[in-house]
Amino acid sequence: MLAVSQLGSWLPIALLFLVAAGLALALASVSALVGPRRARGVHDESFECGSEAIGSARERFGVKFYVVALLFIVFDVEGVFLYPWAVLFRELAWPGLAAMGFFVATLAIGLVYVWKKGALDWEH
Amino acid sequence: MTEAVLFWLFAVVAVAGGLGVVLARDPLHGALSLLAAFFALAGLFLLLAAQLLAVLQVLVYAGAILVLFLLVILLLDLGPARAAASPPGVVKLAGALGALGLAGLLCTLFLSASFPPAVPPSDFGAVAAVGRVLFIDYTLPFEAISLLLLAAILGAVVVAKGKV
Amino acid sequence: MQPLADQLIRSWIHADPGAWPYTQAVYLLFMLIAGALLTTFTAVFSGIVSWYERRLAGRMQSRIGPNRVGPAGFLVWVADALKLISKEDTIPGDSDHALFRAGPYFVVTGLVLTFVALPFGDRLIAADMNLGLFYILSVTALVVVGLIMSAWSSNSKWSLVGGIRSAAQVVSYEIPAGLAIMVPVLLAGSLSTQGIIRAQGGPAGGSFFLAGGWPWNWFVFDDPMAFVSFFVFLTAALAEGNRTPFDLPEAESELVSGYNTEYSGMRFSFFFLTEWANLWVMSALATLLFLGGWQIPGVAPEVIGHSAALVFVSFLVFVVKTVALVNVVIWLRWTLPRIRVDQMMVLCWKYLVPIEMAAVLLTALWMLGFAHLVPAAQSAIHGVFFLAAGAVPLVLFLRQTFANLRLTSDRVDLTNW
Numbered sequence: 001m002l003a004v005s006q007l008g009s010w011l012p013i014a015l016l017f018l019v020a021a022g023l024a025l026a027l028a029s030v031s032a033l034v035g036p037r038r039a040r041g042v043h044d045e046s047f048e049c050g051s052e053a054i055g056s057a058r059e060r061f062g063v064k065f066y067v068v069a070l071l072f073i074v075f076d077v078e079g080v081f082l083y084p085w086a087v088l089f090r091e092l093a094w095p096g097l098a099a100m101g102f103f104v105a106t107l108a109i110g111l112v113y114v115w116k117k118g119a120l121d122w123e124h
Numbered sequence: 125m126t127e128a129v130l131f132w133l134f135a136v137v138a139v140a141g142g143l144g145v146v147l148a149r150d151p152l153h154g155a156l157s158l159l160a161a162f163f164a165l166a167g168l169f170l171l172l173a174a175q176l177l178a179v180l181q182v183l184v185y186a187g188a189i190l191v192l193f194l195l196v197i198l199l200l201d202l203g204p205a206r207a208a209a210s211p212p213g214v215v216k217l218a219g220a221l222g223a224l225g226l227a228g229l230l231c232t233l234f235l236s237a238s239f240p241p242a243v244p245p246s247d248f249g250a251v252a253a254v255g256r257v258l259f260i261d262y263t264l265p266f267e268a269i270s271l272l273l274l275a276a277i278l279g280a281v282v283v284a285k286g287k288v
Numbered sequence: 289m290q291p292l293a294d295q296l297i298r299s300w301i302h303a304d305p306g307a308w309p310y311t312q313a314v315y316l317l318f319m320l321i322a323g324a325l326l327t328t329f330t331a332v333f334s335g336i337v338s339w340y341e342r343r344l345a346g347r348m349q350s351r352i353g354p355n356r357v358g359p360a361g362f363l364v365w366v367a368d369a370l371k372l373i374s375k376e377d378t379i380p381g382d383s384d385h386a387l388f389r390a391g392p393y394f395v396v397t398g399l400v401l402t403f404v405a406l407p408f409g410d411r412l413i414a415a416d417m418n419l420g421l422f423y424i425l426s427v428t429a430l431v432v433v434g435l436i437m438s439a440w441s442s443n444s445k446w447s448l449v450g451g452i453r454s455a456a457q458v459v460s461y462e463i464p465a466g467l468a469i470m471v472p473v474l475l476a477g478s479l480s481t482q483g484i485i486r487a488q489g490g491p492a493g494g495s496f497f498l499a500g501g502w503p504w505n506w507f508v509f510d511d512p513m514a515f516v517s518f519f520v521f522l523t524a525a526l527a528e529g530n531r532t533p534f535d536l537p538e539a540e541s542e543l544v545s546g547y548n549t550e551y552s553g554m555r556f557s558f559f560f561l562t563e564w565a566n567l568w569v570m571s572a573l574a575t576l577l578f579l580g581g582w583q584i585p586g587v588a589p590e591v592i593g594h595s596a597a598l599v600f601v602s603f604l605v606f607v608v609k610t611v612a613l614v615n616v617v618i619w620l621r622w623t624l625p626r627i628r629v630d631q632m633m634v635l636c637w638k639y640l641v642p643i644e645m646a647a648v649l650l651t652a653l654w655m656l657g658f659a660h661l662v663p664a665a666q667s668a669i670h671g672v673f674f675l676a677a678g679a680v681p682l683v684l685f686l687r688q689t690f691a692n693l694r695l696t697s698d699r700v701d702l703t704n705w
Contacts, residue, residue, distance in 0.1 A: 031554035084255030110277035122630030187429030
């Protein structure tokens with residue numbers, strides 16, 4: 001019972017999701033009904049500024065994007081811990097500040113390491 | 125009633141998503157099945173009144189970890205053409221036996237265990253309640269997490285070093 | 289939503305919402321109406337802004353802009369929508385068809401879902417969740433996933449480069465944005481969007497000049513760190529919305545159009561609907577976090593709920609602030625050039641992230657340092673800081689403007705709008 005009464009505040013999300021997805025689907029369907037269908041062939045090729053496409057577009061990418069994504073996960077998790085701390089801060093007071101100060105300082109060391117290693121410089 | 129219907133809905137989607145991850149030929153389709161599984165899990169957490177956990181499930185797993193997976197799939201060009209060749213029969217047999225054994229173990233455990241109905245406190249799963257547990261009762265493990273995250277940063281740089 | 293429904297049941301039907309048998313049905317009906325209203329608002333707002341931005345851009349670049357359809361070209365967005373609907377929905381032959389079709393839906397629903405927790409005024413919110421801000425941050429994940437899906441499935445080099453740039457940029461700037469949001473959360477002690485706005489209503493029982501949405505009660509002028517965080521948040525939100533000067537993912541001069549290169553018709557317009565609706569989301573977030581939200585100057589927040597007129601005024605206050613910020617964002621787009629990818633990464637990781645890490649801890653320190661002060665003394669500090677922070681940029685801006693006018697012997701011209 002407890003769970004269902006709490007679920008009530010999440011119901012609008014489900015409804016809005018249905019309405020939004022439904023509207024998008026309806027618009028795309030109307031477009032599919034109204035819009036023209038042209039002959040296939042060159043029309044279906046992907047756009048390469050008029051040149052013929054050479055090979056697949058799914059090429060390998062630089063590893064720096066991977067470093068960015070991993071850094072993002074680490075600092076995202078940091079943020080996840082900061083939110084309950086921020087909400088509770090008035091109650092935690094000085095011990096809370098000390099605990100979070102240590103936590104953030106440790107991650108700042110990591111950021112300094114990445115910085116010094118040059119992983120944040122895009123051009124190499 | 126509503127609870128049971130929602131539970132089965134989320135459970136079926138979660139299991140189907142999990143199967144999709146394993147069975148999809150194309151890694152990107154697998155990653156999207158994972159997304160469905162993550163959202164279904166978030167729904168299950170909501171049914172357990174763990175609101176913070178539900179939102180975190182979406183924020184960290186769907187928002188961060190899945191994006192990393194997608195980027196890695198793009199970076200390595202793991203298209204369907206590069207899907208690994210079918211493993212030899214011995215490996216398949218060992219895998220099937222292992223999976224069956226694990227399933228049997230889990231089934232016996234769940235069937236023999238008893239689950240007394242828990243009465244959670246009224247603020248169960250709210251931000252402040254989780255925060256109190258995290259920052260007052262378990263301060264030391266919380267600080268240890270920062271070291272773990274530091275290790276993750278160092279690892280990422282070491283792995284990519286020289287190629288950045 | 290539910291308090292509003294309760295109030296309506298009480299005043300119109302004179303029934304007790306707790307005992308009345310149809311309360312649940314009314315809630316459901318309300319939610320459906322709210323869902324339809326929010327979706328319509330998203331579509332219509334982005335349509336009108338598409339016209340408004342083009343008019344404003346024309347004005348800034350000494351040209352006219354769209355002026356053919358309707359008065360001052362206002363109906364051009366309707367014409368655009370009709371044109372886009374009636375266009376062919378091309379799907380490249382060697383794309384991943386299912387993902388190509390599904391990608392734009394993820395982008396649109398991810399953005400529309402943020403509106404559930406965005407307030408429009410006192411009591412005017414679809415769901416006042418106690419995790420509101422957290423929820424908004426998490427559903428935007430769908431947008432990133434949708435962008436990567438669309439980019440990869442297109443099987444076009446332009447799309448892929450644009451998509452991967454966009455993903456790297458959006459996830460990078462989510463860190464400073466999240467940390468900047470932490471400062472108001474710390475000050476308010478709440479993750480609920482309405483809770484944060486209520487915390488900017490001045491001390492309880494304050495006099496006319498202390499109560500309600502006066503600028504000295506806004507979080508942006510609460511302390512120096514909050515002031516910095518406001519600008520960090522705006523910058524990061526610009527980058528997350530792929531707006532100029534952070535429009536590298538769609539850099540038309542190098543990538544044709546980025547991740548939406550292969551799209552046409554309705555699916556193409558979904559990306560733009562999202563981009564313009566995102567203007568509202570980021571401006572509304574900045575308003576509610578830092579600029580006092582819907583608080584009415586001189587009116588204590590507890591009073592507003594009792595009168596429909598005051599609720600409407602709170603709605604107007606919120607909309608005026610948000611639209612003012614939308615104007616700033618458009619102004620930036622037509623003023624600044626696009627930055628390079630290395631500058632984009634350096635700005636995020638070497639400047640904004642360290643600044644915000646320090647700002648969050650310093651705000652906590654500030655709160656503890658001033659905790660023993662009485663509310664009136666705190667308000668006095670805010671007032672002094674507000675005057676200093678507001679006056680200096682204003683004087684500098686006016687000086688520069690008049691210097692420019694003198695140098696170019698131009699004049700202030702507000703005609704021909």
